[in-house]
Structures are given as structure tokens and as C-alpha cells.
Amino acid sequence: MAGRWLVSTLAGRDCRVVEIQGTIGASLVANRKKGFEEGISTAANVQIVRTQSGEFTRAKGKEVMEGFIKAEAPGSICAVYAHNDDMMIGAIQAMKEAGLKPGSDILAVSIDAVPDIFKAMADGDANATVELTPDMASRAYDLLAAYKKDGTQPPKWVQTPSTLYLPDTAAAEYERRKDLY
Numbered sequence: 001m002a003g004r005w006l007v008s009t010l011a012g013r014d015c016r017v018v019e020i021q022g023t024i025g026a027s028l029v030a031n032r033k034k035g036f037e038e039g040i041s042t043a044a045n046v047q048i049v050r051t052q053s054g055e056f057t058r059a060k061g062k063e064v065m066e067g068f069i070k071a072e073a074p075g076s077i078c079a080v081y082a083h084n085d086d087m088m089i090g091a092i093q094a095m096k097e098a099g100l101k102p103g104s105d106i107l108a109v110s111i112d113a114v115p116d117i118f119k120a121m122a123d124g125d126a127n128a129t130v131e132l133t134p135d136m137a138s139r140a141y142d143l144l145a146a147y148k149k150d151g152t153q154p155p156k157w158v159q160t161p162s163t164l165y166l167p168d169t170a171a172a173e174y175e176r177r178k179d180l181y
Contacts, residue, residue: 022083022087054083065091069100089116107127111129111131
């Protein structure tokens with residue numbers, strides 16, 4: 001979903017993407033990487049040029065983004081994709097400290113839909129976040145209840161819906177979520 005959003009937003013423009021992954025070795029990381037790569041696979045104009053672990057923390061996300069900014073030619077990074085919003089918040093701080101305008105100089109898309117990313121979007125510092133499986137618990141409960149009731153075997157794998165959030169709803173989402181975490 002994040003990759004498809006980026007391709008659509010770029011409308012054919014070339015884009016060099018830097019990726020801040022979570023903790024290496026986690027299946028979650030492999031899946032988030034694979035999903036993004038599938039999302040951009042139809043666009044030859046979009047390529048991931050650097051990937052590094054930010055260990056799912058703000059501090060490490062900031063450190064990794066600082067390294068990306070130093071390693072790449074000025075203006076050559078088009079977008080940053082972070083495997084979670086906390087690493088993106090760190091990356092946003094690094095971009096600001098480097099004199100860049102996150103959200104416009106470098107597009108920012110991440111995953112998790114935590115309150116702080118909605119604040120960043122409302123402030124113009126981030127462009128999109130994806131909330132994965134927002135209603136996972138009730139879906140799992142329904143499958144378990146059906147199994148207990150009449151022995152209905154649940155499928156081995158269940159795809160739950162994800163939601164893409166953009167700046168137009170960010171302020172309202174921030175207000176709705178800010179006290180939940």
C-alpha cells in the first residue's frame with residue numbers, strides 16, 4: 001500500500017528511495033520490505049538505493065537518516081520509507097537538522113499510524129502512513145468463536161484490511177488517537 005501510494009504520487013517522476021528497516025531477521029521486516037518492493041515493482045522510475053536497520057527506534061531512525069543524507073548527493077533522495085512511524089519521526093528530525101523540509105524536499109511514508117506521525121502529517125512533515133491490520137483482534141476472536149461453536153476450521157492465513165492515511169485527515173486522527181498510546 002505504501003509503495004503503490006508513492007508510485008501514484010510521483011506520477012512518473014524518477015525517485016531514489018532510502019529505506020529504514022526494522023530489526024533485521026524479523027519476519028515482520030521481511031514482509032514490510034517485500035510489500036513495499038511489490039508496490040513499486042511496476043514503476044521503473046522508482047528504486048530503493050539504500051537500506052539500513054533503524055531497529056524500530058526513533059534514535060536509530062534519526063542516525064540512519066543522517067547517514068543516508070551524508071552518503072547521497074544533495075537533492076538526490078526523493079523519498080524515505082520507514083518500516084514504522086517511530087523511525088520516521090527520527091528521520092524527520094534528521095532531515096530538519098540537515099536543513100531539509102521533510103514531506104516536500106523528501107517524501108515520507110511509513111507504517112503503524114501512531115499519533116505522532118499524524119501530528120507530523122498535520123504539520124506538513126510526513127506524507128502518508130499505513131495502518132496494518134487495525135482490527136486484527138476481533139477478526140481472530142470471530143474465527144476462534146466459530147471454531148469453538150461448531151468446529152469450523154479457520155484458514156491458515158487471513159488477510160486483514162489495511163488503511164492508508166494522508167495529511168487531509170491527519171489533524172483529526174491525531175486528536176482521536178493522542179491519548180490512546
